[in-house]
Amino acid sequence: MPAGNTHFNNALVDLLNGINSRSVWLALGWNDVNNRYNRSKLGVFWASLSILIFVGALGPIYASLMSVETRVYMIHLLLGFIVWNFVSNIILECSKEFIGSAHYLTSFQLSYFTLLFRVVWRNTVVLCYQMLVFVILALFFRQPVAVEWAVVPLALLMIMLNALWIGLIMSILAARYRDFSELFNNIFRLVFFVTPIIWMPNANEQLNQIAQLNPFFHLIELFREPLLQGNISLVHWQITAAMAVSGWILAFALFARYRSRIAFWL
Amino acid sequence: MPFIKLSNVSLEYPIYDTVSRSFTRSLTRGMQVGGKIKNDGSTKSSILALDNLNLTFVDGDRVALLGNNGAGKTSLLKLLSGFYEPTKGHIEKEGKLSVLLNLMAGMDVNQSGYDNILLCGMLHGLERKEILQKVEEIAEFSELGSYLYLPVRLYSQGMTLRLAFSICTSVNSEILLLDEWIGAGDADFIVKARERLSRMVFASSILVFATHHPDVARHLCNKAIYLEHGKLIAFGDIEEVMQHQNLDVLSHN
Numbered sequence: 001m002p003a004g005n006t007h008f009n010n011a012l013v014d015l016l017n018g019i020n021s022r023s024v025w026l027a028l029g030w031n032d033v034n035n036r037y038n039r040s041k042l043g044v045f046w047a048s049l050s051i052l053i054f055v056g057a058l059g060p061i062y063a064s065l066m067s068v069e070t071r072v073y074m075i076h077l078l079l080g081f082i083v084w085n086f087v088s089n090i091i092l093e094c095s096k097e098f099i100g101s102a103h104y105l106t107s108f109q110l111s112y113f114t115l116l117f118r119v120v121w122r123n124t125v126v127l128c129y130q131m132l133v134f135v136i137l138a139l140f141f142r143q144p145v146a147v148e149w150a151v152v153p154l155a156l157l158m159i160m161l162n163a164l165w166i167g168l169i170m171s172i173l174a175a176r177y178r179d180f181s182e183l184f185n186n187i188f189r190l191v192f193f194v195t196p197i198i199w200m201p202n203a204n205e206q207l208n209q210i211a212q213l214n215p216f217f218h219l220i221e222l223f224r225e226p227l228l229q230g231n232i233s234l235v236h237w238q239i240t241a242a243m244a245v246s247g248w249i250l251a252f253a254l255f256a257r258y259r260s261r262i263a264f265w266l
Numbered sequence: 267m268p269f270i271k272l273s274n275v276s277l278e279y280p281i282y283d284t285v286s287r288s289f290t291r292s293l294t295r296g297m298q299v300g301g302k303i304k305n306d307g308s309t310k311s312s313i314l315a316l317d318n319l320n321l322t323f324v325d326g327d328r329v330a331l332l333g334n335n336g337a338g339k340t341s342l343l344k345l346l347s348g349f350y351e352p353t354k355g356h357i358e359k360e361g362k363l364s365v366l367l368n369l370m371a372g373m374d375v376n377q378s379g380y381d382n383i384l385l386c387g388m389l390h391g392l393e394r395k396e397i398l399q400k401v402e403e404i405a406e407f408s409e410l411g412s413y414l415y416l417p418v419r420l421y422s423q424g425m426t427l428r429l430a431f432s433i434c435t436s437v438n439s440e441i442l443l444l445d446e447w448i449g450a451g452d453a454d455f456i457v458k459a460r461e462r463l464s465r466m467v468f469a470s471s472i473l474v475f476a477t478h479h480p481d482v483a484r485h486l487c488n489k490a491i492y493l494e495h496g497k498l499i500a501f502g503d504i505e506e507v508m509q510h511q512n513l514d515v516l517s518h519n
Contacts, residue, residue, distance in 0.1 A: 021391075023388050023393070023394060024388050024389060027384070027385055027388050028385075028389075031374060031377065031381075031385060034376075034377075035374070035376055038376050103368070103371060104371075104372065104389065105349055106344060106347075106349050106365075106367060106368070106371075107365060107366075107367055107368050107371030107372060107389075108365065108371065108372065108389045108390060108391070109347065109348060109363060109364075109365065109391060110389070260351040263349055263350050263351070264279060264280055264350070265282070
């Protein structure tokens with residue numbers, strides 16, 4: 001069998017083993033969440049509370065600053081912030097995962113994907129807790145319920161797919177070159193400000209153009225638009241689906257090529 | 267039938283963070299331990315941890331891995347476990363495999379003893395149902411009683427070791443890879459522990475066990491491998507290998 005072929009097969013086996021060891025990454029991810037809030041009275045609810053404090057304090061001020069309706073601005077900020085945290089945490093935590101969990105890899109028969117799924121899962125748990133704040137705000141502002149809300153789980157799946165391929169590339173790069181996770185930490189802090197999370201993309205034409213060029217905007221809108229406006233724009237789905245397909249091809253090719261080397265880099 | 271077959275297997279660690287090449291060059295002179303440090307004049311240097319091994323393990327082989335520090339024992343275990351892929355040659359293997367390189371692997375000191383049993387059991391590839399069947403037995407063997415409801419960080423070192431040992435030895439696999447970690451807990455527990463370890467080993471089909479203790483090796487193993495600087499010096503009946511290498515004289519703790 002040619003070498004490229006075995007590489008690809010091994011990578012595929014790694015992915016399938018990751019999917020099959022659900023019980024492992026579910027347990028590890030849940031354990032991570034518990035550990036993060038270990039011994040605090042409120043536990044995981046701190047994830048909800050801290051975002052409530054942030055949005056509750058910032059929302060009314062910025063809403064009047066930007067002359068946007070408080071309801072719209074606060075839900076815009078909340079959902080944007082939740083999805084941004086989800087995506088950026090998955091990517092940044094993936095970049096540290098192989099290095100940080102090397103002891104799991106040496107001691108157990110774990111596939112690399114098991115560890116990446118663990119990262120996605122623990123961030124999904126946090127996202128679910130943070131979405132409680134959306135429920136509170138929606139009730140408080142009497143946000144109209146729309147059938148379009150039903151698309152949200154699918155949107156979340158699409159966001160995960162995109163976050164994971166970026167995370168996969170990061171995890172490989174960061175294992176080989178340790179500077180990468182620090183570098184991306186800094187880059188992501190900047191990207192946050194050019195993504196319409198604290199500002200509104202429809203404020204003027206120029207801002208709108210900047211937003212349209214930003215892939216993270218489209219990822220956020222998959223989730224935010226139906227909940228906030230009861231509307232689904234196909235363009236966000238087209239762009240993010242194209243990103244997912246091309247990204248996964250790239251990321252998986254990279255993974256297949258370098259999988260056997262990762263252990264030496266840890 | 268479980269088996270492991272290594273054909274022309276070499277394992278070469280790349281070195282990415284050397285200070286300078288003159289440093290690695292000065293290292294290679296007159297060293298007593300470790301694999302061969304290669305420096306081919308280019309910018310890449312590496313350690314040849316395992317050098318062209320040809321080995322076959324079959325059902326009933328309980329193999330002691332012997333050799334000085336840095337001879338390649340742990341490297342070979344990590345290669346057999348699948349953590350490393352050989353840089354040359356290839357490995358074929360069949361059978362459910364468990365790696366017990368580090369007794370404390372997977373333990374989370376912030377969680378209770380019971381939670382750790384569940385977590386480690388899952389990491390070892392057991393189904394939740396299987397673990398629940400074993401929990402009582404593990405709890406009983408560890409003799410930790412109601413301490414199992416408390417977080418492990420409140421345990422003494424000996425108690426933690428008891429728990430870790432009880433968990434690790436409840437795994438049953440066809441192929442067992444064991445690094446040296448005998449001697450957990452107090453005297454009473456050591457006797458119990460050895461018994462339990464033997465039971466686990468004899469229930470498995472293939473054992474590969476890295477050790478410095480000739481006595482323990484003799485007790486658990488019927489074959490032995492002697493490695494030196496990553497090269498296979500001897501493989502065969504444990505008594506012959508030991509006599510050949512004068513290991514009884516060299517035995518150290």
